[in-house]
Amino acid sequence: MVKIVVPHPEKCTFCRYCELICPYFHEHVVNLRKSRINVIRPAYDLSFPVTCTHGYGCDKECIDACPEGAIRDVDGIVKIDEDLCLECASCVDACPFGAIKIYKGKAWKCDLCGGNPRCVAFCSQGALTYEDGEEADKQIFEEMKKVVEDWRKDYVLQL
Amino acid sequence: MYFNYRMLIVDLDEKEIYTEELSKKLLENTLGGCALGAALQYKNLKPNIDPLSGDNVIIIAPGALTGSLIPTASKTAFFAKSPLTNGWGEAVAGGSIGVELRSCGYEALMIKGKGDQPVQIRIENDEAGIEDTDLWGKDTYECSEKLSRGGFSTACIGIAGENLVKIASIECDGRQTGRIGLGAVMGSKRLKAIAVKGSRDIEMAGKNIEGIARKWYLNLINHPSYKDDTKYGSGEFLDWMNSERGTFPTKNWQKSVFEDRKEIDPYYWAPRYSVKNNACFSCTKPCGKMFTIKEGKYAGTKVDGPEYETLYSLGGEVCNSDIEVLAKANELCDRYGLDTISTGVTIGFAMELYERGILTKEDVGLKLNFGDGDALLEMIRKIAYREGIGDTLAEGSAQAARIIGKNAERYAIHVKGLEPPAYDARGLKGMALAFATSPRGACHLRSGFYGLDLTGKWWKFENVDRFSTEGKGEAVATMEDVMSLYDTLGVCKFSRHVYLVEGLPELVKAVTGLKFSVEELLHIGERTNWIKKLINLKEGLTRKDDSLPPRMTEDEIKEGPSKGSKITVEELQIMLDDYYAARGWDSEGKPNEEQVKEVDAL
């Protein structure tokens, strides 16, 4: 079983704490642009946390898109080998969720914090859950795709 | 290094943008937010200028902890001379403009001068520009939705700010700097909006901020008040304010209990209309409610609210018992960019004038009876557009009373020009003093004293008797210092029962690396209050302005648990003497030489 981070937008308050804690865990700084989860607000009453679904909401398009073979499926978790990344951004374009970013020459995205995703731990509303990818409600990922499509030109590659 | 030792300055006259160094000494003595803004205004703002001219200076300063990991620390303080009070102007809001400014590398943003056509300011790290805007005329919902695309945080004004309505607010990512008319200051600069986005790392001094954040996160969500605070929002005590305290101002303060409150009580409406919770940036204790009307006359209404003060100002104050009308009125105020408190109280004032025949149907253009929902909504529109009587009311109730004449001033409820929030000070004597001394006029958040009066205790205070004047001078002074400290740090005052004063040094040290004792931190708050006072003195405000409206000093509470209570002028003068003495000020309220020296040395 592979657990992933699943968003529940109807509970999300747009507090963006997940975007604060994510870069702190990974880089020890606060920097919203370095967050591997992004909360977008396409409408006054909708805020949607968006992050990598590790193939459960997509077809792992990033793996095929990467000409360097830097993105791999490791025991069901999609991982980026930063050393192999050449910053071509093919994966960024391929990801239907806009969940991959390029920063300082490397592609990066959610790595599930090694099994204890901090965004989930600090989401006071249960708007993020860490659950079996198989069991997750796929409808949520479809909605996420739609929301992102509308927004992606505005926020992907905006670092 | 946590602090950015510089401020960004946008000069709309010269169309120039540059930075200015902020000294280590200044930042270590003020930390940020309210204390930093006060010090900067003290140096930069010339007294006796026209607040709606290019001479006025807007300063925006994130709280010292804003942009750290500390939950709820999102507050950003806005400063400018108030067009409503003609004195010290500050207003604090949530939203994420503070964290973005910090991650652009600025500790503050200063805006001077005046655009010759509608403009917006866009800031992205070291790139900043003054742009022409096509958002002029748009409401705040549309404006922030458009401008935030691309990940920007925004502060914008609505139609009211554009029309120089003196009770206009600034909208910050769905939150508002409601009070004292700062929206009009932006409008007078022809500045529709500010959009900020930064990508620099914010580095904190301590090694284990996650651990500290975790501790406070758990403190917040495990606090006994968490469930109701987040389920019902700030209005959760509305019924209790009426039934147990009788201090819920109603019908333009002619009454202190609102009998028809059933529907406006969050226990009634939250389960029916709130579709989800809303939070300020970084707040894990969401008090905002996404109020949604799905069908009927007001179908399509969506508003983050109404919070407690709005339930009073657009509810009890105008005798509106219909929650759907109230939510619609709240939405209109937010879209137009109007302070809900001042707007509601000003309309309530006009309703009383109408009731007394001082204003007639011909003057108003419609029947303006208490409790008339349609009239309420129409008046909000008239104020935002300065149409007809709205043009007069757009000046705020104090100035409107002067224009109307015919003894209208007797019924205007304000201190220094600012309309009061939902605490009937006649039955809360500490709050009465705090209304009078608040540097920006009748305000609950400069002192938070209502909490002590209503419950009898908070922090180190115990057995506070709400009907007594005893000891209130010193207690109010201390509470003002505490509250200025929260606004300096940027943590939320709605969570102050969790973030008790003793806990603050740990947070400051972890984030900034600076060691302070509780006393030293409180001293920053205290000094900030000296500055606010000094600025008001320079503007010509005197002891006479630390006063209360006749309704509070002459008319006693007529019913309910506070029946018979009022605050006499004599009582107020005694408390004022105590307060000035506690502050070390002379009988005119002037800070002493040492204090002035300390401020000058910042």
Ligand code: SF4
């Ligand atoms: S922490 Fe939870 S509630 Fe807050 S923005 Fe993230 S997903 Fe939404």
